[in-house]
Amino acid sequence: MVRQLSIVDDATTPTVASSAPVPGERTIRIPVSGMTCAACQARVQRTLQRQPGVVDAGVNLMMHDATVRYSPDAVSPEQLVAAIRDTGYGAELPPAVEDAFAEQEARDAAQAAELATLKRKAIVSGTGGAIAMVAPMVLMPLVPHGVINAVLLALTILVMTWAGRHFYTRAWAAFRHHSADMNTLIAVGTGAAFVYSLIATVAPQFFLRRGVAPDVYYEAVIVIIALILTGNAFEVRARTATSAALRALAGLQPTSARVVRAGQELDVPVADVRRGDVIVVRPGERLPTDGEVLEGESAVDESMLTGESAPVAKAAGARVIGGTINRTGALRYRATTLGADSVLAQIVKLMRDAQGSRAPIQNLADRISGVFVPVVVSIAIATFVVWFVAGDVAGSPAPAVRAFAAAVAVLIIACPCAMGLAVPTAVMVATGRGAEAGVLIKGGEALQRAGIVDTVVVDKTGTVTEGRPTVTEVVAAPGSTRTADELLALVASLESSSEHPLADAIVRRAREAELTLARAERFQSLTGRGAEARVSGHEVLAGNEALLAERGIDVAPLREAATRQSAEAKTPVYVAIDGALAGLLAVADPIRPTSREAIAALRERGIDVVMLTGDTRRTADAIAREAGIERVVAGVLPEGKVDEIKRLQQAGRVVAMVGDGVNDSAAIAQSDVGIAIGTGTDIAAEAADVVLMRGDLRSVVHAITLSRRTMRTMKQNLFWAFVYNVVGIPIAAGVLYPAFGWLLSPVIASAAMAFSSVSVVTNSLRLRAVEVG
Amino acid sequence: MSATDWLVIVAGLAAIGWVNWYFFVASRRTDIPQATPAAGVAEE
Numbered sequence: 001m002v003r004q005l006s007i008v009d010d011a012t013t014p015t016v017a018s019s020a021p022v023p024g025e026r027t028i029r030i031p032v033s034g035m036t037c038a039a040c041q042a043r044v045q046r047t048l049q050r051q052p053g054v055v056d057a058g059v060n061l062m063m064h065d066a067t068v069r070y071s072p073d074a075v076s077p078e079q080l081v082a083a084i085r086d087t088g089y090g091a092e093l094p095p096a097v098e099d100a101f102a103e104q105e106a107r108d109a110a111q112a113a114e115l116a117t118l119k120r121k122a123i124v125s126g127t128g129g130a131i132a133m134v135a136p137m138v139l140m141p142l143v144p145h146g147v148i149n150a151v152l153l154a155l156t157i158l159v160m161t162w163a164g165r166h167f168y169t170r171a172w173a174a175f176r177h178h179s180a181d182m183n184t185l186i187a188v189g190t191g192a193a194f195v196y197s198l199i200a201t202v203a204p205q206f207f208l209r210r211g212v213a214p215d216v217y218y219e220a221v222i223v224i225i226a227l228i229l230t231g232n233a234f235e236v237r238a239r240t241a242t243s244a245a246l247r248a249l250a251g252l253q254p255t256s257a258r259v260v261r262a263g264q265e266l267d268v269p270v271a272d273v274r275r276g277d278v279i280v281v282r283p284g285e286r287l288p289t290d291g292e293v294l295e296g297e298s299a300v301d302e303s304m305l306t307g308e309s310a311p312v313a314k315a316a317g318a319r320v321i322g323g324t325i326n327r328t329g330a331l332r333y334r335a336t337t338l339g340a341d342s343v344l345a346q347i348v349k350l351m352r353d354a355q356g357s358r359a360p361i362q363n364l365a366d367r368i369s370g371v372f373v374p375v376v377v378s379i380a381i382a383t384f385v386v387w388f389v390a391g392d393v394a395g396s397p398a399p400a401v402r403a404f405a406a407a408v409a410v411l412i413i414a415c416p417c418a419m420g421l422a423v424p425t426a427v428m429v430a431t432g433r434g435a436e437a438g439v440l441i442k443g444g445e446a447l448q449r450a451g452i453v454d455t456v457v458v459d460k461t462g463t464v465t466e467g468r469p470t471v472t473e474v475v476a477a478p479g480s481t482r483t484a485d486e487l488l489a490l491v492a493s494l495e496s497s498s499e500h501p502l503a504d505a506i507v508r509r510a511r512e513a514e515l516t517l518a519r520a521e522r523f524q525s526l527t528g529r530g531a532e533a534r535v536s537g538h539e540v541l542a543g544n545e546a547l548l549a550e551r552g553i554d555v556a557p558l559r560e561a562a563t564r565q566s567a568e569a570k571t572p573v574y575v576a577i578d579g580a581l582a583g584l585l586a587v588a589d590p591i592r593p594t595s596r597e598a599i600a601a602l603r604e605r606g607i608d609v610v611m612l613t614g615d616t617r618r619t620a621d622a623i624a625r626e627a628g629i630e631r632v633v634a635g636v637l638p639e640g641k642v643d644e645i646k647r648l649q650q651a652g653r654v655v656a657m658v659g660d661g662v663n664d665s666a667a668i669a670q671s672d673v674g675i676a677i678g679t680g681t682d683i684a685a686e687a688a689d690v691v692l693m694r695g696d697l698r699s700v701v702h703a704i705t706l707s708r709r710t711m712r713t714m715k716q717n718l719f720w721a722f723v724y725n726v727v728g729i730p731i732a733a734g735v736l737y738p739a740f741g742w743l744l745s746p747v748i749a750s751a752a753m754a755f756s757s758v759s760v761v762t763n764s765l766r767l768r769a770v771e772v773g
Numbered sequence: 774m775s776a777t778d779w780l781v782i783v784a785g786l787a788a789i790g791w792v793n794w795y796f797f798v799a800s801r802r803t804d805i806p807q808a809t810p811a812a813g814v815a816e817e
Contacts, residue, residue: 374797379791381785381789389782393774
């Protein structure tokens with residue numbers, strides 16, 4: 001039976017994102033094996049892009065996959081796989097169901113196997129290289145020269161055909177398709193050294209007749225292969241570290257769950273948990289799925305998903321997330337979202353897509369990698385010619401030998417791998433680092449854009465403020481004998497029968513203060529004005545000034561306090577008990593405790609902050625004053641928010657819009673970098689480029705800081721990758737020889753080449769230390 | 774310069790020309806692999 005294909009939706013696949021998705025097109029992610037450098041990547045990408053029916057194709061060297069947007073009427077996934085295979089690389093159809101956890105495990109296993117193989121080959125060939133270097137010196141007096149060379153020849157053939165076999169097979173596959181990559185350079189360099197040595201071994205007279213010693217380069221061939229394999233092994237190990245954050249996230253998923261079925265608690269595999277199952281978690285255990293708490297109270301550690309270090313209190317009705325740790329009490333909860341829909345699976349998938357995505361800055365490296373190898377081969381030939389002719393004209397006895405060594409050194413030192421790794425490794429580490437801090441950056445493009453943001457537009461409600469009204473003040477009327485708590489308990493008892501958002505704030509505050517609420521009798525909601533009821537034998541009335549005036553109650557003793565509250569963007573609620581003014585409550589949507597600090601931090605970084613809100617000017621100004629925001633646009637409808645962002649963009653600003661991801665989705669989509677704050681539920685569906693798992697504006701600062709640091713790292717990596725080649729190739733070609741007499745041996749060149757990519761990966765790994773919350 | 778030098782120069786230039794022709798010019802003329810649907814289909 002032909003496998004079902006995993007076709008992913010365009011909107012969730014940032015890898016190929018150069019043009020808007022068109023109805024009828026599909027996107028597929030195909031695992032590709034055998035790619036070792038940017039030139040391999042460019043070749044597979046070019047092949048895919050030239051297939052009929054392919055709209056766009058992106059190949060990721062780090063993730064070893066190709067993401068292709070195609071028209072299913074013109075080309076099938078099987079044809080795409082076959083086209084990749086025909087270029088000499090491995091490819092297979094993706095599995096039927098995309099299980100982010102299983103995929104990560106498979107990727108880890110493949111990486112571990114690759115590392116083990118490379119280590120084994122590097123150790124064996126390194127030992128062979130040591131023998132090839134030492135043995136001739138030790139055995140020279142005892143064994144005939146021809147015998148030593150024959151043994152070295154056998155050893156070299158063994159190393160080339162076993163440890164280095166893939167260099168030659170891949171180089172040949174590339175050559176057949178008019179392409180060249182890192183393997184081409186290694187194969188041509190070591191192959192030339194081998195052929196030269198072979199002739200010197202089987203026909204030494206050929207050299208002797210021309211007055212040249214029949215020197216062999218067997219040890220160079222073996223050591224070059226050993227060093228490159230060692231470098232590759234280090235690179236794989238470092239690459240494994242770059243995906244540590246993703247691996248840690250995938251590892252959060254427990255394998256079993258304790259489910260209540262037919263009144264019995266049963267341990268079942270997490271895959272067998274059904275929506276609606278009641279799950280029991282004890283203190284210290286990890287929650288197996290997302291759900292809603294039915295019974296129990298506990299503090300849950302969500303730091304692994306949100307970056308918030310303080311455990312979050314959970315009680316009946318609270319939402320919990322699978323993968324988090326239950327700390328203090330036992331909880332019973334109903335499973336809501338499972339499998340690929342769960343928050344954890346969505347984060348893992350989002351991170352995997354992000355880590356595989358390309359940053360626009362990579363285009364330069366790609367363009368150079370595409371022409372790099374043929375240019376290097378041309379330079380190597382030119383090096384040989386110049387050295388040969390110059391040596392011959394100067395009367396050197398063996399101009400070909402020196403010319404040959406210089407040409408081989410040029411081939412071996414040139415390294416397109418560092419260029420190929422410069423950007424993707426930085427994207428991988430940075431997105432992983434962000435995820436650890438609850439900042440989910442959806443790809444390299446978003447990461448790059450966030451680094452150049454100069455204006456941050458913030459929504460007020462739920463972004464700068466908490467997003468839910470809270471009682472901020474309880475004032476007893478002059479002469480009242482009731483305490484603030486007694487007043488609050490009576491009003492909360494009244495409001496417990498109301499569904500008004502202000503009522504919810506009052507009841508919540510009373511519960512937080514552990515006040516006992518009484519039953520409200522004869523409750524009556526007075527629309528737009530307040531509510532009244534009989535509570536514990538008292539007639540309780542709560543509402544605005546108009547309501548109290550209507551009942552003939554004078555609010556003058558508290559009017560000044562109420563006016564002040566209004567100026568502070570708070571809603572005053574007058575309270576009368578048994579027909580007499582008893583007090584005043586202020587209800588407000590307070591600013592988040594961290595908003596002021598975050599806005600100051602943004603301004604310190606030279607970023608303008610603008611607050612957009614549909615609220616009145618007075619409320620908006622009060623909040624902006626408190627948060628330290630100078631520019632406020634009040635009274636705007638959602639369409640108005642889009643227009644405001646367009647206006648800023650037309651003025652040349654790079655705008656990040658921070659909102660709640662649902663009400664602000666149009667403005668988020670219009671902005672250069674859309675940031676959804678504190679959602680934590682439907683992560684993948686949001687239009688935002690960055691999703692903040694924590695309801696904390698400081699995460700915006702973290703996202704921008706991380707992006708700026710990442711851009712710096714990418715530029716450093718590209719600089720060093722280019723400089724390495726720009727400096728290394730001329731030195732290998734011998735430009736310093738006339739002035740200083742310096743020449744680079746092919747063995748030293750291979751060591752430098754092998755470790756150039758390691759240095760790039762190591763530089764990217766420094767991003768793990770960026771302070772982000 | 775000797776005849777050998779000239780020979781090496783000409784051969785070198787020809788090799789450089791060929792490398793660039795093969796990888797940059799001929800690669801554009803070559804048909805990109807058009808796989809048949811049967812090839813590479815993963816079956817279970």
